[in-house]
Amino acid sequence: MDMKLKLPYETEVSCSKCNLLKKCMPTGLNHNELTRIDSLVSQRIRVKRGNDLFRFNNGSQALYIIRTGYFKTVISTNDGRDQVLGFHMSGDSIGLAGELSDLYSCRVTALEDSTVCIVPFSNVEQIANSINGLHSHIRHLYSIEINRENSVMLFLGSMNSEERVATFLLKLSSTQEEHGFSPHNLNLKMSRYDIASYLGLKHETVSRTLAKFIKSKLINLNLRELKIINRVALTSLSIDKHH
Amino acid sequence: MDMKLKLPYETEVSCSKCNLLKKCMPTGLNHNELTRIDSLVSQRIRVKRGNDLFRFNNGSQALYIIRTGYFKTVISTNDGRDQVLGFHMSGDSIGLAGELSDLYSCRVTALEDSTVCIVPFSNVEQIANSINGLHSHIRHLYSIEINRENSVMLFLGSMNSEERVATFLLKLSSTQEEHGFSPHNLNLKMSRYDIASYLGLKHETVSRTLAKFIKSKLINLNLRELKIINRVALTSLSIDKHH
DNA sequence: CGCACGGTTGACCTGTATCAAGCCGGGTGG
DNA sequence: CCACCCGGCTTGATACAGGTCAACCGTGCG
Numbered sequence: 001m002d003m004k005l006k007l008p009y010e011t012e013v014s015c016s017k018c019n020l021l022k023k024c025m026p027t028g029l030n031h032n033e034l035t036r037i038d039s040l041v042s043q044r045i046r047v048k049r050g051n052d053l054f055r056f057n058n059g060s061q062a063l064y065i066i067r068t069g070y071f072k073t074v075i076s077t078n079d080g081r082d083q084v085l086g087f088h089m090s091g092d093s094i095g096l097a098g099e100l101s102d103l104y105s106c107r108v109t110a111l112e113d114s115t116v117c118i119v120p121f122s123n124v125e126q127i128a129n130s131i132n133g134l135h136s137h138i139r140h141l142y143s144i145e146i147n148r149e150n151s152v153m154l155f156l157g158s159m160n161s162e163e164r165v166a167t168f169l170l171k172l173s174s175t176q177e178e179h180g181f182s183p184h185n186l187n188l189k190m191s192r193y194d195i196a197s198y199l200g201l202k203h204e205t206v207s208r209t210l211a212k213f214i215k216s217k218l219i220n221l222n223l224r225e226l227k228i229i230n231r232v233a234l235t236s237l238s239i240d241k242h243h
Numbered sequence: 244m245d246m247k248l249k250l251p252y253e254t255e256v257s258c259s260k261c262n263l264l265k266k267c268m269p270t271g272l273n274h275n276e277l278t279r280i281d282s283l284v285s286q287r288i289r290v291k292r293g294n295d296l297f298r299f300n301n302g303s304q305a306l307y308i309i310r311t312g313y314f315k316t317v318i319s320t321n322d323g324r325d326q327v328l329g330f331h332m333s334g335d336s337i338g339l340a341g342e343l344s345d346l347y348s349c350r351v352t353a354l355e356d357s358t359v360c361i362v363p364f365s366n367v368e369q370i371a372n373s374i375n376g377l378h379s380h381i382r383h384l385y386s387i388e389i390n391r392e393n394s395v396m397l398f399l400g401s402m403n404s405e406e407r408v409a410t411f412l413l414k415l416s417s418t419q420e421e422h423g424f425s426p427h428n429l430n431l432k433m434s435r436y437d438i439a440s441y442l443g444l445k446h447e448t449v450s451r452t453l454a455k456f457i458k459s460k461l462i463n464l465n466l467r468e469l470k471i472i473n474r475v476a477l478t479s480l481s482i483d484k485h486h
Numbered sequence: 487c488g489c490a491c492g493g494t495t496g497a498c499c500t501g502t503a504t505c506a507a508g509c510c511g512g513g514t515g516g
Numbered sequence: 517c518c519a520c521c522c523g524g525c526t527t528g529a530t531a532c533a534g535g536t537c538a539a540c541c542g543t544g545c546g
Contacts, residue, residue: 075394075396077397077482079482081397081401081482082401083396083400083401084400085393085396096385096386096389097386097389104393104394104397106393121379121382125378125379128378135368135371135378138382139364139381139385142339142382142385142389143340145389146339146340146385146389147340149389149392149393149396150318150328150340150347150349151318151347152396153318153326153328153392153395153396154320154324154347156396156399156400156443157326157327157399157440157442157443158324158326158440158443160501160502161501161502191523191524191525192524192525192526193524197401198400200399200400200401202502202503202504203524203525203526204502204503204504204525204526204527205501205502205503206525207526207527208502208526208527210526211526211527223510223511223524223525239320239322239324403533403534404533434491434492434493435492435493436492436493444534444535445534445535445536446492446493447493447494447495447534447535447536448533448535449493450493450494450495451494451534453494454495466492466493466542466543
């Protein structure tokens, strides 16, 4: 199950040369600090599609930063219920929850072949004081995560199925755009089941809602290739009636 | 609206003499460190029931630690929809989300007269390096919050109304117990509307579900005085079938 | 004292779940 | 290379949980 493959892999790069650096570390580091950054990362691993990026239940206490690929995080109860908590792509940090409650188990599954940098908090602790803004950067990562979860709670708690799906698609689209991809053509990495779980719906409802969007010419959809063709209408369906 | 009342108030105490210290700061501080802790708190304020503990949208960047009282956090969209994100009592930290997204506005409302200590992160930044474990303690606070939100997403995403209400009551009960109160007699500080919003239900549904619980002798209820009389049955209704 | 708001309960309606059947595409083994 | 199968997905028919609308009551605040 735990199919972390050790290096080497072709994309092995130091942090200081990584093009994700500005997303994953504080900005404005001087040369001195930059050279220290590399020592934060204890490991760079590959995770193959369908496999879990495991977090040992206690004490792991590391930040997992996605270099390439796509993940979902899933919480499950001991009576077997699952809930997808989120999707994550390159530049995102996961593992912030740290020590987990004993009530639930949480796993992080690769939805495509991925590479991940592991930053143990103990390393952060050791050198953070000598790197300007690293602590507040970590805090920033946390607050991003909390804000993300807040908006998930919002749609889980108060939106109907159309609003949920529309919001989901728009969010996906803007994330794509931030990563330099087209905001109109989405390549869904997750199954309808994953989407359904994430949105608190059943997969049939997701299918039907997407079908409705197709019929009313808001989107085109072929398998997992989705094209947004009427963003305005989609936005007016979603909860955030802005831009 | 922003009814923070300045000191003095009778419960004015230094951190080092505060009985919440072990909950709100790292444990095992030496005397030297203890004396520094007080300088973390920039202000201790009162918030009267019904008033908001405001957070200025950007840059506030402070930790609000509840000394006494009870709060709810609410997110609202610009189209007027509200979602209660959580309830908080003494010892809890709020404001971890820090800078908020521009999409939603978030407020923290006192459900009873309360007192709050304000710890600006800038103060933390200044002295954290000289206090052992403060940084990791702050991280711990974040991870508590994230875990809390995860479990909210779980019931918002996958539970029916009975499970939601049962889980809610049991969670309330165990929180009470942790604070040294009876786990059987709950004094609900929040309205049915608040509960409903939190649980992603309508207030009528909350009422009816509670009525069902009363009829089947799981609880007694009079206004906001709630007594758990069949905890086992309640637990078997809730999602976590453990202890 | 009275009013407004929180809460309960009933009757009815609807959105989403549930159950079921069938399709398609990709991966596997013969 | 083809056939098969399985899992992901769609679509339809039906059921029901929870939402909606409405009336009413109690209580606590002004």
